[in-house]
Amino acid sequence: MRMESHSPLGIYYGKDDVYVYRTCHTPLHAWTPIHESPVEFRDQTVFGARVRMAVEGDAFLPSFRDGDNRDVIATDSMKNFLLRHAALYEGPSLDGYLAFAGGRLLETYPHVRAVELYADEQAFRPVPVPGAEGFEDSTLVFLHSRNEWSTAELRMERHPDGSPFVVWHRSGLDGLHLIKIRGNSFVGYIRDEYTTLPEDSNRPLYVFLSARWTYVDPLSALSNQATGYVLAEQIRDLAGAVFHALDTRSIQHLIHRICALALVRFPQLESITFQSQNRTWERIVETADGRGQVYTEPRPPFGFQGITMTRADLAEQWPHFEAEWETAT
Numbered sequence: 001m002r003m004e005s006h007s008p009l010g011i012y013y014g015k016d017d018v019y020v021y022r023t024c025h026t027p028l029h030a031w032t033p034i035h036e037s038p039v040e041f042r043d044q045t046v047f048g049a050r051v052r053m054a055v056e057g058d059a060f061l062p063s064f065r066d067g068d069n070r071d072v073i074a075t076d077s078m079k080n081f082l083l084r085h086a087a088l089y090e091g092p093s094l095d096g097y098l099a100f101a102g103g104r105l106l107e108t109y110p111h112v113r114a115v116e117l118y119a120d121e122q123a124f125r126p127v128p129v130p131g132a133e134g135f136e137d138s139t140l141v142f143l144h145s146r147n148e149w150s151t152a153e154l155r156m157e158r159h160p161d162g163s164p165f166v167v168w169h170r171s172g173l174d175g176l177h178l179i180k181i182r183g184n185s186f187v188g189y190i191r192d193e194y195t196t197l198p199e200d201s202n203r204p205l206y207v208f209l210s211a212r213w214t215y216v217d218p219l220s221a222l223s224n225q226a227t228g229y230v231l232a233e234q235i236r237d238l239a240g241a242v243f244h245a246l247d248t249r250s251i252q253h254l255i256h257r258i259c260a261l262a263l264v265r266f267p268q269l270e271s272i273t274f275q276s277q278n279r280t281w282e283r284i285v286e287t288a289d290g291r292g293q294v295y296t297e298p299r300p301p302f303g304f305q306g307i308t309m310t311r312a313d314l315a316e317q318w319p320h321f322e323a324e325w326e327t328a329t
């Protein structure tokens with residue numbers, strides 16, 4: 001999910017796909033342990049990101065209108081700026097790195113009115129190696145994980161005194177693909193002359209998920225201590241645990257409960273968004289022993305769902321959610 005930035009003049013430019021790798025970075029701690037996840041920290045011996053940076057400002061109009069490049073920061077220089085600032089960044093989080101680099105960019109180039117930064121984590125996890133007491137994490141060899149990844153995005157502008165501030169910031173999780181092999185139904189929907197889908201009281205459900213969340217205080221994620229940081233791995237595990245525990249009546253039902261529990265578990269979050277796509281496999285045949293099924297990929301088109309839940313939404317929609325969830329699971 002890569003969004004465009006829009007300046008009042010409708011002009012912006014920047015650099016995309018800037019790959020930043022930094023070794024021997026400090027680990028990122030999961031400051032709020034939750035019942036649904038064993039993850040305590042993210043090893044960042046290899047910290048990787050694919051970054052997109054876009055700048056806006058009236059000062060760039062002459063370059064668009066007249067071909068006058070005197071105020072243009074070459075996008076090649078932007079790439080160098082991002083890479084050099086990866087070495088100078090003292091905090092632990094991807095989000096904090098973006099805020100650091102964005103703030104320094106605004107300080108360095110006073111004619112830039114706003115900067116937007118987006119990053120997809122390039123996850124490298126230690127491989128298990130045999131040690132004296134069983135398997136342990138290698139400190140030398142890391143696996144480039146092609147599975148789900150964390151994201152960070154923010155916009156920065158400057159105060160009247162010239163100092164930079166964060167206009168908005170979101171952390172996220174992309175590429176999460178979860179299959180639940182039974183315990184899902186989809187029944188009771190409108191049946192009319194357009195309906196061909198049979199009701200299913202026990203379907204497998206394969207969903208592609210992505211999430212975005214905002215903090216009550218962005219410094220929880222952006223400061224060099226990042227003492228309120230929510231790891232995307234925790235959101236991933238929470239989504240998996242909710243899927244496991246819930247007899248899902250639809251994907252809408254599932255993502256509502258995931259958002260609600262995330263807000264309960266992480267009081268530092270202001271809102272959470274989940275988007276889903278229904279990729280439920282097509283059932284072909286039962287296995288010979290009658291215990292399993294053979295499936296294949298579904299054909300397009302694919303249904304999708306989305307929800308943004310704020311703390312106020314949760315209080316209004318379901319004031320006793322936490323107690324009811326604990327009782328039900």
Ligand SMILES: O=c1[nH]c(=O)c2[nH]c(=O)[nH]c2[nH]1
Pocket residue numbers: 186197249250251252278303
């Ligand atoms: O979880 C679902 N929600 C829907 O709205 C829907 N519509 C559909 O055809 N299948 C599904 N599944």
